[in-house]
Amino acid sequence: MSLTIKSHFSNQFTLSFRTPVSKKLQSSNLYALRNKPIYGTNPLLQLAMSSVSGRNDGGTKPVVKSSLIDPDGGVLVNLVVPESERSLKTGEALKLPKVKLTKIDVEWVHVISEGWASPLKGFMREREYLQSLHFNSLRLESGGVVNMSLPIVLAIDDDTKERIESSADVGLVGPGGDLIGILRSVEIYKHNKEERIARTWGTTAPGLPYVEEVIAPAGDWLIGGDLEVLQPIKYNDGLDHYRLSPQQLRNEFDKRQADAVFAFQLRNPVHNGHALLMNDTRRRLLEMGYKNPILLLHPLGGFTKADDVPLDVRMEQHSKVLEDGVLDPETTIVAIFPSPMHYAGPTEVQWHAKSRINAGANFYIVGRDPAGMAHPTEKRDLYDPDHGKKVLSMAPGLEKLNILPFKVAAYDTVEKKMAFFDPSRASEFLFISGTKMRTYARTGENPPNGFMCPGGWEVLVKYYRSLQAEEATQQPAVASV
Amino acid sequence: MSLTIKSHFSNQFTLSFRTPVSKKLQSSNLYALRNKPIYGTNPLLQLAMSSVSGRNDGGTKPVVKSSLIDPDGGVLVNLVVPESERSLKTGEALKLPKVKLTKIDVEWVHVISEGWASPLKGFMREREYLQSLHFNSLRLESGGVVNMSLPIVLAIDDDTKERIESSADVGLVGPGGDLIGILRSVEIYKHNKEERIARTWGTTAPGLPYVEEVIAPAGDWLIGGDLEVLQPIKYNDGLDHYRLSPQQLRNEFDKRQADAVFAFQLRNPVHNGHALLMNDTRRRLLEMGYKNPILLLHPLGGFTKADDVPLDVRMEQHSKVLEDGVLDPETTIVAIFPSPMHYAGPTEVQWHAKSRINAGANFYIVGRDPAGMAHPTEKRDLYDPDHGKKVLSMAPGLEKLNILPFKVAAYDTVEKKMAFFDPSRASEFLFISGTKMRTYARTGENPPNGFMCPGGWEVLVKYYRSLQAEEATQQPAVASV
Numbered sequence A, B: 001m002s003l004t005i006k007s008h009f010s011n012q013f014t015l016s017f018r019t020p021v022s023k024k025l026q027s028s029n030l031y032a033l034r035n036k037p038i039y040g041t042n043p044l045l046q047l048a049m050s051s052v053s054g055r056n057d058g059g060t061k062p063v064v065k066s067s068l069i070d071p072d073g074g075v076l077v078n079l080v081v082p083e084s085e086r087s088l089k090t091g092e093a094l095k096l097p098k099v100k101l102t103k104i105d106v107e108w109v110h111v112i113s114e115g116w117a118s119p120l121k122g123f124m125r126e127r128e129y130l131q132s133l134h135f136n137s138l139r140l141e142s143g144g145v146v147n148m149s150l151p152i153v154l155a156i157d158d159d160t161k162e163r164i165e166s167s168a169d170v171g172l173v174g175p176g177g178d179l180i181g182i183l184r185s186v187e188i189y190k191h192n193k194e195e196r197i198a199r200t201w202g203t204t205a206p207g208l209p210y211v212e213e214v215i216a217p218a219g220d221w222l223i224g225g226d227l228e229v230l231q232p233i234k235y236n237d238g239l240d241h242y243r244l245s246p247q248q249l250r251n252e253f254d255k256r257q258a259d260a261v262f263a264f265q266l267r268n269p270v271h272n273g274h275a276l277l278m279n280d281t282r283r284r285l286l287e288m289g290y291k292n293p294i295l296l297l298h299p300l301g302g303f304t305k306a307d308d309v310p311l312d313v314r315m316e317q318h319s320k321v322l323e324d325g326v327l328d329p330e331t332t333i334v335a336i337f338p339s340p341m342h343y344a345g346p347t348e349v350q351w352h353a354k355s356r357i358n359a360g361a362n363f364y365i366v367g368r369d370p371a372g373m374a375h376p377t378e379k380r381d382l383y384d385p386d387h388g389k390k391v392l393s394m395a396p397g398l399e400k401l402n403i404l405p406f407k408v409a410a411y412d413t414v415e416k417k418m419a420f421f422d423p424s425r426a427s428e429f430l431f432i433s434g435t436k437m438r439t440y441a442r443t444g445e446n447p448p449n450g451f452m453c454p455g456g457w458e459v460l461v462k463y464y465r466s467l468q469a470e471e472a473t474q475q476p477a478v479a480s481v
Helices: A003-009 A029-033 A083-095 A103-114 A126-135 A158-164 A193-201 A209-215 A246-255 A272-287 A311-323 A345-358 A387-394 A423-428 A434-443 A454-473 B003-009 B029-033 B083-095 B103-114 B126-135 B158-164 B193-201 B209-215 B246-255 B272-287 B311-323 B345-358 B387-394 B423-428 B434-443 B454-473
Strands: A098-100 A137-139 A145-147 A170-173 A179-190 A221-229 A260-266 A293-299 A332-334 A363-366 A402-405 A409-412 A417-420 B098-100 B137-139 B145-147 B170-173 B179-190 B221-229 B260-266 B293-299 B332-334 B363-366 B402-405 B409-412 B417-420
Touching: A083 A170, A083 A179, A098 A158, A103 A179, A103 A221, A126 A137, A126 A179, A126 A193, A126 A221, A126 B345, A126 B387, A145 A345, A158 A179, A158 A221, A193 A209, A193 A345, A193 B193, A246 A332, A260 A272, A260 A345, A272 A293, A272 A363, A272 A409, A272 A417, A293 A311, A311 A332, A311 A454, A345 A363, A345 A387, A345 B126, A363 A387, A387 A402, A387 B126, A434 A454, B083 B170, B083 B179, B098 B158, B103 B179, B103 B221, B126 B137, B126 B179, B126 B193, B126 B221, B145 B345, B158 B179, B158 B221, B193 B209, B193 B345, B246 B332, B260 B272, B260 B345, B272 B293, B272 B363, B272 B409, B272 B417, B293 B311, B311 B332, B311 B454, B345 B363, B345 B387, B363 B387, B387 B402, B434 B454
Parallel strands: A098 A170, A260 A293, A260 A363, A293 A332, A363 A402, B098 B170, B260 B293, B260 B363, B293 B332, B363 B402
Antiparallel strands: A137 A145, A170 A179, A179 A221, A409 A417, B137 B145, B170 B179, B179 B221, B409 B417
């Protein structure tokens, strides 16, 4: 693991949480200015020219407030029980009827328990499920609306439902038999898989990765309730130090005195086109008057489809990108977003943006076809590549987030580097797809110079070669006739 | 046609529109009270105890204000061009590239032009389409939100798209070649049928009536724009006098000095169970202090599936129900809602409610499985029968409407009448389905006494017998072996 990146977080757990300097400031006109579009009526350019500063506790040194955006619902949800109550609650959980979680269920427990889905306090009950499915949002008791585009639900089968009977609470058990938490005041309702899939993905075609992996094998009931987690979810895969909770990220932004945080969601290796747009975004924010914009490079760490690059390889690749200086370690935070991936395009990109509000980011970068994939049975993209950013710009509950659409970057064969695509000389640009990149790595051919930093590219070559070697050993000993 | 019903509208076109007595009243606390739930936190019982009264123009006789609820967006849309401009606009339309409408497209033109879909001013452009599909609502420029659950779109094929080229406006031509209107500042975008179907119906199973009739044969492009209709849409089927526009209905409520209007959407014959709940609703509203609650009996008049009872038969049946005194003609208005039917359950019931806001109804009755049907390929209801009213109670933009869920009525075999179902003596109740009713009518067997008024039942028997006779003549002359 790269020390360069590790060093960003060396102090993270020893930091005391700084009380927000000025709650009043957040509701002031100055603060509100940020959310006003300045580029005419284009909702995709919701950037503003103001910066926010306040005074620190001592009243002398000016301090920049970096908890720049309130979590949804006003309070960041934290469902990990205090250590003092752990043994008591463990004893209680042991006596309850049990629900066995899959690996991906545990990823959702992780997500909910740390407040990424704030104000959600557990797996959805039917009221929340229906609002998510039909409106991509939840109405709060206060009358406000928060975005909630993916149903975050827990499925159980008939036998489990029978075992629970009329128990108000259930214990949650991990795939390895470990006691994970309690779900309280549960509500059990029907899991209409067809409807859930159709409304979430806009298709019911066979071959959707999350559907095949998670929904198809799941039970015909959903169980909602209030979650309590006995201790923070850990994976012990050498990457837990990257898994910063929304609160830890907010603390880190405070520590760095960020006055703008722009989040970049990704599940692929970082090439120089990505770097270009992230650096360009920083430049634009500085131009707008922000003094210390921080990039949250935020790879997704939960379930991904089989042909995506695995998390450990991606994290190694990302660390090389910072080591090689393509991104500036001083203004970049690399952390893992623990959510599983749905590949649900315009529906899912809202979740990706909403969860980053909770982590304290006030700018969100969105590109072409976010959370998209090829149609599983037809030769086309599953989603219109422009729908993601359009839907994001109009989504209920995301009004307070500044959406930054990005221009497409491609390899400029004249300048010999990644550059923003210029349609007036289209023929001079080369689009390097994931498939193309994979072919390069597999055949040992180098991509065009300047496509990716050498250190990062080496990580990928190593990975794809190991994959090839693995595939070779899995070949049948005798070729079929 | 029954004179009893006709008489309700005899003066409708000569009425002058009364200026709302007190605009201020609407925004007063008294008025606001109506929308506050009084039965604890149950969102389905959003009834209130207040009544509204004001003073009339003369200042002496108290007048009840009956324009009880503002149309969505504040202003009722009316897209019929003034008669003075008709010939000019007709001349203009003649010169434009043409889009040929189907019968059902014309039904939508009718719906949009009269303001049922206010604030929608034409077929949806992509921004509106995406919001409808993903959020079941539209955000207004003012920041407010209105409900809009069904995509109201116009499809065109490749050839038509090519013919339009870069023309800003197009002429709309009916199925018979008649010039109907103009669509201005058009936007053409992709018609992803699979996604539209999946997100609207929550299934892509073959056999959805609207999909088979409308979407499957339609073109691969959608064209949105601002609509102008050259003259009011008429059907010349002897039922046009029932087709009151939202403005005409509002005028009628004013004329009757209604202080509550409760709308009942239906597409089936009225049996005594329906009548029971409509009369019971009136009783409840009177108990709450309303002085003159008016029932809007509002059968859907657009496209319905083949095995539904046709509109003309239903209208005759409804008129008998009023003639026989099962519903009180003095407090009932029967009119036709011109929308086509989607059979899209919880998604469509929002449209049914939203459009009645625009027609001036401030109470909406919702029952079991609204806008539902059997799953086209599986042996079950397509939708959870309770989802319709749950979704309706939480739908964005419908907060100002009072939702009245109804108890299930069934035939009480002891009392020999339709009554609210009492689960404590379930075995004494008989549920008479549409299929069962059809079997009665076809075989000439009478339904249990008290199921439907004799006059209404006679209409159905006549219809089903004519259907049988028709089917008989369509039998192949030689039976297949």
